[in-house]
Amino acid sequence: MNQEQIRQNIEKLIAEAESNIEKVWSERLEQIISELSQLYEKATDDEGHVGWTEFNKYNRLNKELDLIAKQMTGDYSTIASIIQKLQQNIYLQSFMQHMFLFEYQAQKIILQTYPNLEQIQKALEQPIEFIKLLPTLAKQRMQVLNRIRVDIAQSIMAGEGFGKMAKRLRDNLGMTAKQSKRVARTEGGRAMMQASLDSAAQVKANGVDIEKMWTATLDSRTRSSHRKLDGKAVDIDHNFKINGCVGPGPKLLVGANAAKENINCRCVLMYLVDGQVPEVRRAKDVDGKPMVIPFMSYSEYEKWVKGGRVA
Template sequence: MKNQNEIDKYLDEMIEKAERKIDQLFARRMKEIKNQIAAMYDKYSRDGELSYTEMNKYNRLRKELDFIAEKIDEDFRFILKQIELLLEKQYVENYLRSAYLYEFEAQAKMGFAIPTAAVIVAALANPIPELRLPALLEATRDQVVTRISIEISQGLQAGESYAKMAARLEKALGFGRKKARTIARTEAHRAQILGRLDSAKKAAKKANLKKMWDSTLDTRTRIGHRKLDGKVVPFNGVFKSIYGGVGIAPRLMHNPKDDINCRCTIIFLVNGQKPEIKVSRIDGKNTIIPYMTYEEWEKQLKKEG
């Protein structure tokens, strides 16, 4: 079976598109905040220096910080909606595309249908409240707002120039952008896995399914997941990581060292049939190659020199 890897490539491209939207949003916010800070310096600075005392007059600083916080709150509400839409697409696309492959390989109709909205919501709900998407983004938003407030206040107290202040804010927003991207990718990959798992549960009633850990073939893959690549377990079995994680699939290992930023996926073997191809990623480029495990791929790279 070769197309489960092709499905993953298609879904990952969807995630990359969502990440670019997040980058664009933070770039716009940075530009607007810089304009706001520049206006503050133009209006209230003396000889190019903007003092903390001057900005505290008439509650000026608090008003500026409240305005920034309001805009960032709007940004994160937009990000939440975009990621929710991404997760729904990831789940449904993997559910239906995987279902087609199971039916094709088993040569049997399995009665698949498009999941209802209620089914999707229930499937994607994280059992841990603190790890649910709204809570994760709210915590990140609060961190970004706090960091911006601290950076502006410290910059004013140090009597820094506009350029130094802008550099401080670049770091604060860069932190938020990175966190938002990580949340989007981690949650999207979790939705991918859940979609494939749920379709496999239905397919398992009509065919013999086993599951195999499938790692990304590039140098960024963590060592523990390189060792798991190609590992096959029974349909209801679990994978065990050297980091201590134990779970039914990648990104569902119940261990941050395994789950955060994990790019591995799960492949279901229908009647024992293994994949024909895999995606190799070198220098940022995806290449389709005959299926091999990470260990085999690494040996081949060493031979090629």
């Protein structure tokens, strides 16, 4: 195992959450279109025209919009739960997998107990000023409801058929799904970074020489400010400064431009233990010394720690 494999493992967890979020919005879209189809049918005259007066008759439109709002409250609650579970799972996996690498490289037992849910939740409550999950999702909910209201009103006023109105809604909710997935990816990345830093901090506290290095994805999509930090190695306690922001690593920056610098950031931290990139691989004992942390798979390591390191 190495740090790139950890990143790939975390990426799979994020992709799974994104798929679950996509499913929530796909099901909601089909439900809305089905309900509005029935409403269109009631509001269409014998000549096939849809009038604003008919649409509002018996307060039909407002009742439908109220129903959509109620349904979306449940949807956003589901999405919040998906993202919160993602954060917790990523934090645990990132923390433990990095600790596995660090202990093996340093050949030193550092972690005393397996992290519990309370410790994970406390670690995730970091004061990142722009990332507050529930307020962010609540704001998105209001925005999408307003867009739906405008889409329907514009379609009716323009005399458009149901097909065009449905396309407006598909485009609208498609964009909404992307926003929700972006929040999940940002939160997942933040949990991964925080966990790796917390793991590294414990390693340093146990007298091991460890540094962190900003590592950027060097392509045309990478921010120039992030590209400049690529390869910069500093002490674990050191903060990076970038474009008016400061923070311990990618996705954890605080400052006036925090949202711009954190959202969709693909940079990661790489760690150096005793000046070397840690990697778990089968190897012979060094200088005949017994290995404190023997070669094993990550799943074996996790069971070992959970069991109190009893052979």
